[in-house]
Amino acid sequence: MAYVIIGTCINDGACVDVCPVNCIHPTPGEAGFATADMLYIDPTVCVHCNACAEACPIAAIMPADKLPAHLARYEQINAEYARSRPR
Amino acid sequence: MSRSLTHHGPLRVAIVGSGPSGLYAAVELLKKNPGAQVEMFDRLPILGGLARFGVAPDHAVRRRVTAVYERLALASGRYRFHGNVEIGRHLSHQDLLAHHHAVVYSSGAASDRRLGIGGEDLKGSHAATEFVAWYNGHPDFRDRSFDLSTERAIVVGNGNVALDIARVLLLSTDKLRATDIADHALTVLASSKVREVVVLGRRGPAQAAFTAPELLELESLDDVDIVVEGSVGALARQVRPEHALRLQLIDEYARRGVLGRPKRLLLRFLTSPVEILGQERVEGLRVVSNSLAAQNDGVIVAKPMDSVGIIPAGLVFRSVGYRANAVADLPFDEARAVLPNELGRVVDPATRQPLTGTYVAGWLKRGPSGGIGANKVCSRQTVAALLEDAAAGRLAEPAELADRFDRLLESRQSALIDYRAWKRIDRYERNQGAATGRTRVNLSRMEDLLRIAR
Numbered sequence: 001m002a003y004v005i006i007g008t009c010i011n012d013g014a015c016v017d018v019c020p021v022n023c024i025h026p027t028p029g030e031a032g033f034a035t036a037d038m039l040y041i042d043p044t045v046c047v048h049c050n051a052c053a054e055a056c057p058i059a060a061i062m063p064a065d066k067l068p069a070h071l072a073r074y075e076q077i078n079a080e081y082a083r084s085r086p087r
Numbered sequence: 088m089s090r091s092l093t094h095h096g097p098l099r100v101a102i103v104g105s106g107p108s109g110l111y112a113a114v115e116l117l118k119k120n121p122g123a124q125v126e127m128f129d130r131l132p133i134l135g136g137l138a139r140f141g142v143a144p145d146h147a148v149r150r151r152v153t154a155v156y157e158r159l160a161l162a163s164g165r166y167r168f169h170g171n172v173e174i175g176r177h178l179s180h181q182d183l184l185a186h187h188h189a190v191v192y193s194s195g196a197a198s199d200r201r202l203g204i205g206g207e208d209l210k211g212s213h214a215a216t217e218f219v220a221w222y223n224g225h226p227d228f229r230d231r232s233f234d235l236s237t238e239r240a241i242v243v244g245n246g247n248v249a250l251d252i253a254r255v256l257l258l259s260t261d262k263l264r265a266t267d268i269a270d271h272a273l274t275v276l277a278s279s280k281v282r283e284v285v286v287l288g289r290r291g292p293a294q295a296a297f298t299a300p301e302l303l304e305l306e307s308l309d310d311v312d313i314v315v316e317g318s319v320g321a322l323a324r325q326v327r328p329e330h331a332l333r334l335q336l337i338d339e340y341a342r343r344g345v346l347g348r349p350k351r352l353l354l355r356f357l358t359s360p361v362e363i364l365g366q367e368r369v370e371g372l373r374v375v376s377n378s379l380a381a382q383n384d385g386v387i388v389a390k391p392m393d394s395v396g397i398i399p400a401g402l403v404f405r406s407v408g409y410r411a412n413a414v415a416d417l418p419f420d421e422a423r424a425v426l427p428n429e430l431g432r433v434v435d436p437a438t439r440q441p442l443t444g445t446y447v448a449g450w451l452k453r454g455p456s457g458g459i460g461a462n463k464v465c466s467r468q469t470v471a472a473l474l475e476d477a478a479a480g481r482l483a484e485p486a487e488l489a490d491r492f493d494r495l496l497e498s499r500q501s502a503l504i505d506y507r508a509w510k511r512i513d514r515y516e517r518n519q520g521a522a523t524g525r526t527r528v529n530l531s532r533m534e535d536l537l538r539i540a541r
Contacts, residue, residue, distance in 0.1 A: 006300075007299070007300025007301075007303055007304065008146065008148055008149060008300070009300070009460075010149055010152060010458050010459040010460045011458055011459070011460030011461060012152060012459065012460040012463055013460060013463060013464075028463070028464050032329050033464070034457065034461065034464075035327070035329055035330070036329065037298035037299045037300060037329075037330070037332070037333070038298070038299070038300055057151060057152045057155035057156070058148050058149055058151045058152055058155075059148065059151075060148075070306070070307055073303065077299070077332065080332075084328075086328075
């Protein structure tokens with residue numbers, strides 16, 4: 001089950017630094033970072049290693065199956081960003 | 088321009104301001120230079136800056152970021168906090184430079200931008216920033232009074248702060264009590280008569296700066312109708328691709344329509360304030376409807392049309408941006424309200440030459456935009472410039488020995504709040520929360536803060 005970033009994300013980027021497969025975007029080096037509302041995990045690349053969730057200073061990352069109902073939509077929001085992000 | 092940096096001991100850096108940008112700078116410095124000693128100052132006895140005083144109480148989880156970076160800084164063994172010390176009052180810029188190789192200013196943007204319309208000084212017309220500081224228990228604002236005996240409040244501005252204020256005004260008392268909102272604010276909000284909040288944007292929904300998560304969160308206001316007006320026209324809907332979700336969410340609220348709930352949040356676009364009306368106090372806001380036009384540079388601007396109206400309301404909050412104040416003894420760019428700088432090096436505005444050992448990070452460097460994390464990139468850039476200057480011998484060796492600094496500090500401010508004293512405050516506030524079933528109960532009176540810190 002892929003991990004999901006929820007809306008409390010503050011774009012700290014600590015998750016980007018620890019992700020072993022570079023599946024979190026936009027990274028601080030990418031063009032969209034400055035205007036990004038939050039960061040997103042690409043579920044097709046995520047290897048479910050939990051490193052990002054541990055690194056996040058505010059616990060804004062969790063496995064998709066642990067999302068509470070009012071945050072469920074973030075699974076689709078992460079996936080949608082990953083599909084449409086500029087490359 | 089300066090004597091070269093020879094090895095008379097470790098790199099000593101003063102950081103002014105303990106909000107996210109200062110903490111990010113401290114951690115980056117301590118990491119990149121394994122000998123660096125960081126002295127962090129805050130004019131309040133509290134560490135955290137806008138993470139504590141700007142973040143909305145129902146978003147308190149975001150405040151935790153400071154605790155994480157505090158711990159990282161502390162773990163270095165080369166970091167000290169000096170609260171209740173105001174630079175420009177207890178210590179001057181020259182005092183700091185006499186004892187440090189470099190000073191990083193990260194004191195943020197404490198003021199607000201005004202609307203520049205009539206009636207702005209009427210009772211009931213407030214800066215959003217003051218209301219935010221008040222409900223978060225900032226000691227300088229805890230005695231402000233906000234009369235919430237009106238049914239309708241207007242928030243002028245289309246950023247996340249405007250939505251923060253709308254939520255705080257509309258959240259039920261039970262939900263507010265579950266947060267770390269200041270006690271004095273909870274008491275006032277519990278007897279609030281506000282049933283409707285109108286959030287005004289001069290341009291369209293596509294140009295609003297509300298982020299998607301903040302818009303999505305409005306769904307959880309289960310006794311509030313979300314109403315959308317003025318979300319029409321090609322330009323008003325010409326959204327940047329990365330912000331498509333924002334517009335989609337606004338459209339979803341528009342489609343959902345009125346559900347007959349007891350409270351209402353109205354997002355009214357294409358509308359500008361013209362004059363705040365009232366005799367003694369605010370009675371309403373005169374507004375004008377706008378059309379949009381695209382400039383040559385692609386920027387979409389609002390143009391007033393001739394349709395004017397009045398929105399009756401007893402409260403008007405201006406939420407059109409924070410604004411930094413000038414820093415004593417340093418140049419200031421009044422137009423942008425930042426310290427003039429190149430990549431974080433504070434420069435003479437006329438010659439663009441760097442002022443030796445003087446740096447800036449965060450909102451004071453780039454203006455008040457971007458959330459907490461945007462400051463990390465910003466502070467890293469500043470620290471990179473500082474360390475590059477140190478390596479190139481462009482920093483002056485401090486005139487005074489390191490051990491003289493503590494004596495100077497004690498001679499200027501007897502009520503110093505060091506890191507341990509701050510932790511006594513922090514622990515007390517968390518314990519008070521645990522005792523009353525809340526996340527924490529923040530102290531907001533200086534005398535209480537200083538007493539608990541002892």
